[in-house]
Amino acid sequence: FQDQAEQFFRSGHTNNWAVLVCTSRFWFNYRHVANTLSVYRSVKRLGIPDSHIVLMLADDMACNPRNPKPATVFSHKNMELNVYGDDVEVDYRSYEVTVENFLRVLTGRIPPSTPRSKRLLSDDRSNILIYMTGHGGNGFLKFQDSEEITNVELADAFEQMWQKRRYNELLFIIDTCQGASMYERFYSPNIMALASSQVGEDSLSHQPDLGIGVHLMDRYTFYVLEFLEEIHPASQTNMNDLFQVCPKSLCVSTPGHRTDLFQRDPQNVLITDFFGSVRKVEITTETLSLDRDVAAVESKFPEEEVATEPLKYAEQLPVAQIIHQKPKQKDWHPPGGFILGLWALIIMVFFKTYGIKHMKHVF
């Protein structure tokens, strides 16, 4: 009992966030969108609400004209599991998924008019899960076939987050070719990283579906999804089990992980610390009585002004009014400095050349 109580207070976070990014465009990269949506589904199922998830999908697969079953994205062949679901909320869509927007979301340097659902409003007691998938190489990840993010930029972004106290602990998962190169350069504390393949290896896709015509998932995320389907909000599975997911016999590539920057032992870190959501509930025994008098609230309505004559609707196509709409009178502006200077120069040259006696012909 003592151990359980201790464990309840061991992790120092009070809220959970997730940033899930799919960086690939075009129909044949269906599996990257399915990867991201399966992590989204697990994270929602384990308790993180939509307001705490920033989902970035670089292309639309569900309503793509090539999708034979619209509004669905499947992860298992024979259409067993629709990871798109019925209440998905995508925050960054299509052309909005760029390296700049991703780094702005992480570091919090967002233009002031950005709505709340597009911001990562984490604090120093937040555990953040960052999942990225797409096409990558040794030291970079490709965004939408037109730009890349390097491992150095990513490490610097995490350092900015650390210095601005934007996370308590961070779990970084990446499923691309040569994924381990992306976490090589991290230097900020409290980061744990997992990748689907080592440097020099490719991450492979799992199974194609002949009805849809593309590969549905990548191998690493497929086995991670199967692992996560067994987790429920109260499970005690720890990170060491996640490191064992997808050995080389199933994945063909060798998944890697990095825990040297993390302060706690992975044995003591629960999966739900990052994939689930903390709800610290305080039980109270005192009673609250709600205000029964709603009339007081309603009477605060200011008295409305009643018009003296009836208001009317506008005419939808007032032909006479439109035809007689006078064009705006163009105000006469005095000629600008350049024009004046040019004419002054021309006149000076003329009189210097031909002499002053021509003045009387001008005026």
Add this chain to the structure above:
Amino acid sequence: GAMAAAELLVLLLVAAGPGPGRADSGRERRDTLREELLLSPLPTGDVAATFQFRTRWDADLQRGAVSHYRLFPKALGRLVAALGVRELHLALTHGFWRTRYWGQPPLQAPAGAELWVWFQPTVTDVDKAWKELSNILSGIFCASLNFIDSTNTVIPTASFKPLGLANGTDHHLLRYAVLPREVVCTENLTPWKKLLPCGSKAGLAVLLKAERLFHSSYHSQAVHIRPVCRDASCLAVSWELRQTLTVVFDFFASGQGKKDWSLFKMFSRTLTDTCPLASQSKVYVDISPKNKEKELLEVSPPPTSVHEAVVQGDRKTYAVYDLLSPSLFNTSRSLNVQLKWKRPQDSSEMPIPTLHAQRYVGGYGLQTGEICTLIYNTHPYRAFPVILLETVPWYLRLYVHTLTIITKGKENKPSYIHYQPAQDRRRPHLLEMLIQLPANSVTKITIQFERALLKWTEYPPDPNHGFYVGSSVLSALVPSVTAMKDVDVEQSPLFTSLFPSSDGSSYFVRLYTEPLLVNLPTPDFSMPYNVICLTCTVVAVCYGSFYNLLTRTFHVEEPSRGGLAKRLANVIRKFRGVPPL
């Protein structure tokens, strides 16, 4: 122990909860909800379903601090109050309404996202409010409306007059933008459904399931907010929020042989109960006979009543199912309206709508092109005017001197033209014309353009897909076949009170043409990399060679004694009598 305490607290809250409600039930509610579904079979065998959810709030959102929101969603109410919005119309559409084959739509929207807003005269900086509004709406509806900026916003001068109460129409308070590339999917439907008072759990909204709605030829969801008359005397203002969703189910996509339709076949579910917050909940089925002959369509179960109305200038008959009447759910717990054709349809019976239009791109190559619009007036003897609004992005440089409007072989001069040329990277082209369409004619409007070469950083990640030109808008007062009487808005169905009617002899219709997809000349994006490699190689080879020639010094090298192998070889050669190496 902890669980029991939590349960106790929850019970106490629940006990305290209904208290204020009970005290309130005797007083008049200030907001009402009406919901309605209209099923109209289309001439081609498809069926169109239009949902309308109307929340009317008898309060003035503009003045006073309103803090108690009941049916009217708080997100939209606060938006209207904070940004000084008088009217807001946002539509997200996937597909295209084929007016020529399907008839006039009740309310059409262009493909992609369309947003037009009238602001209150008290707003000083309309552009700033417009930018903030599009950002907030992009967060609410999960759409990329934040891409609306000055490069795709226009200020129409003659179209888009306010649909609600207005005392003055200064068009500088109006902004219109369309994003033709916008995709509509479940993530846009989810927040739209969350704005409904009953959500998607009760009433007509249980039919709205994404998997069926997006497997269709046309899906359009819209939000309209406007001030309306509170009653017939129209001395006070109420705010109305209409959420409309139109979907056309394709006969061929459904894969069945027969053209019969039912709610279950369309939505894969049936109606089971009503939304307890709705004061009216009805299903209308269009059973109007074509060509004034006997009925073509049979509906089952038998409707609660039959309603006749003049809609879009024509007399139409509707079978009405009132979900609030107790007799409807007496026999069975669910209502599955079925439509069966009594006799097979003849393709020659397809009526042609009075006004329809078409637009396409002409020309060849990647330098020039031509936008052609064809407008058809099929009325046998009446002519009427139409306003055409075209918004063309700046990278298609229009040549207005090539604008020609030809009707029946002769030139047709418009009575009003407003043209605002584009500014590169700042403003699009705006062309508005008021054209008189003679009876039974085709009008062809052509304008030539030249394609611009963008800077290489301005291309989107998939430039070979092409660039979209938004739909053009046609607003017209079409003469009605039957005169329309002035009806009370509260008693008539919602689909008849979309546009305020002025006189019964004509009805207002707004049509959209197809969006266009043009290819711009795109560079080879691998060229910067190629150029850098080539230049570096050339520089390295030339400069390196010169440097070597200029700075290399030569010196004589002592011949080495040779390694072990050479010495052994020399020993063998000495034995052979051959000169050493």
